[in-house]
Amino acid sequence: MVDFLNKWREGLAKTSKATLGRIASMLGATEISADTWDDLEALLIQADIGIETTQSVLTALKRAVQTNGLTRASDLQAHLKAELRSRLISPPRLDFATRPSVVLMVGVNGSGKTTTSAKLGMRYQKEGKSVMFGAADTFRAAAVDQLQVWGDRLNVPVIAGAPESDPGAVAFNAVQSAQSRGTDIVFIDTAGRLHTRFNLMEELKKVHRVVGKAMPGAPHHIWLVLDATTGQNALQQARSFKEAVKVTGVILSKLDSSARGGMAFAIQRELGLPILFAGLGEKPEDLTPFDPDAFVDGILSN
Numbered sequence: 001m002v003d004f005l006n007k008w009r010e011g012l013a014k015t016s017k018a019t020l021g022r023i024a025s026m027l028g029a030t031e032i033s034a035d036t037w038d039d040l041e042a043l044l045i046q047a048d049i050g051i052e053t054t055q056s057v058l059t060a061l062k063r064a065v066q067t068n069g070l071t072r073a074s075d076l077q078a079h080l081k082a083e084l085r086s087r088l089i090s091p092p093r094l095d096f097a098t099r100p101s102v103v104l105m106v107g108v109n110g111s112g113k114t115t116t117s118a119k120l121g122m123r124y125q126k127e128g129k130s131v132m133f134g135a136a137d138t139f140r141a142a143a144v145d146q147l148q149v150w151g152d153r154l155n156v157p158v159i160a161g162a163p164e165s166d167p168g169a170v171a172f173n174a175v176q177s178a179q180s181r182g183t184d185i186v187f188i189d190t191a192g193r194l195h196t197r198f199n200l201m202e203e204l205k206k207v208h209r210v211v212g213k214a215m216p217g218a219p220h221h222i223w224l225v226l227d228a229t230t231g232q233n234a235l236q237q238a239r240s241f242k243e244a245v246k247v248t249g250v251i252l253s254k255l256d257s258s259a260r261g262g263m264a265f266a267i268q269r270e271l272g273l274p275i276l277f278a279g280l281g282e283k284p285e286d287l288t289p290f291d292p293d294a295f296v297d298g299i300l301s302n
C-alpha cells in the first residue's frame with residue numbers, strides 16, 4: 001500500500017512540486033481570510049485544473065466553512081482533498097468478455113499510443129490473456145517497426161501491411177486473424193498524423209467502420225491517449241477525436257513528465273470520459289490503472 005502510494009507520489013512529483021503540493025504549507029495555522037481564497041484559487045488554476053472546476057471547488061469549500069464553522073486555513077485541507085476526489089470518475093470495470101475484444105488506440109502523434117499499446121499488451125498477457133497487435137499506423141514506416149520490436153520482445157503477434165498500405169485493410173486483417181486464432185484482445189494502433197487533421201479523422205472513421213465489418217459490435221473499446229504535458233491543449237484534441245469516433249475512455253500518458261496533472265479534472269469535466277490508465281514513467285510497468293484516490297493524494301503531497 002505504501003509502495004503503491006509512493007509510486008503515484010513519485011509519478012506526480014512534478015505537478016505537486018510546481019503547484020498543488022504548496023497548498024499544505026499555504027494553508028497553515030492562520031485564520032481563513034480573503035487572501036486564503038485568492039491564493040487557493042491561483043494555485044488551482046495554475047495547476048491546470050480548469051476554471052470551472054476551480055470555481056466549483058471554491059464554492060463547495062466556502063459552504064463547508066459555513067456549515068462546519070471552520071476558522072483555520074489548515075482545516076480546509078481535508079475538505080479540499082474530498083472535493084477534488086469527488087470530481088474524478090472511478091474507472092469502470094473493463095469488459096473483455098467478447099473474444100476477440102477489439103481495442104482501437106487513438107490519439108495525436110507522439111501522445112504515446114504505440115508504447116501504451118505495448119504496455120497494455122504486456123499487462124493483459126500477464127493476466128493470462130492472449131494478445132495481438134494490429135499496426136494500422138501505416139503512415140510512418142517507423143511506427144510499424146516500433147510495434148514489431150515490442151511484439152518480438154513480448155512474443156505477441158503483430159499484423160502489419162506493406163508501407164503506406166490501407167490502414168483499414170490492416171485493421172480488418174488483424175481482427176480476422178484474432179478471430180481465427182481465438183485471441184482474447186487485439187490492440188489496433190492507429191496513425192496520429194496525416195496530411196491534414198480532416199484526413200486523419202476520416203481515416204479513423206473508416207478504420208472504425210471496417211473493424212465493425214470484420215466483426216459486428218467491434219471495436220469494443222476506443223481508448224484516447226492524451227499526453228499530460230500538453231495541458232489544456234489536449235482538450236481540443238480530445239474533442240475532435242470524440243466527434244470522429246465513440247471514445248470510451250482516456251489514457252493519460254507522461255504524467256511523470258508533466259507539471260500539469262491537474263488537467264485530469266478538466267478532461268473529466270469537459271469530456272465526461274473516465275480516465276482508465278495513467279502513465280507514471282517510461283517502464284512498461286509504469287502504466288497503471290487510474291486510481292482517483294492515489295491521484296489526489298499524489299498531486300497534493302509535499
Ligand SMILES: Nc1nc2c(ncn2[C@@H]2O[C@H](COP(=O)(O)OP(=O)(O)O)[C@@H](O)[C@H]2O)c(=O)[nH]1
Nearest residue numbers: 109110111112113114115253254279280281282
Ligand atoms: N515519461 C514517459 N514517457 C512516455 C510515456 N508514455 C509514452 N512515453 C514516451 O513518449 C514517446 C512517444 O510515444 P509513442 O508511443 O511513440 O507515441 P505515438 O506516436 O502516439 O505512438 C516515446 O518516447 C515514449 O517512450 C509515459 O507515461 N511517461
Ligand SMILES: [Mg+2]
Nearest residue numbers: 113114137143
Ligand atoms: Mg505510434
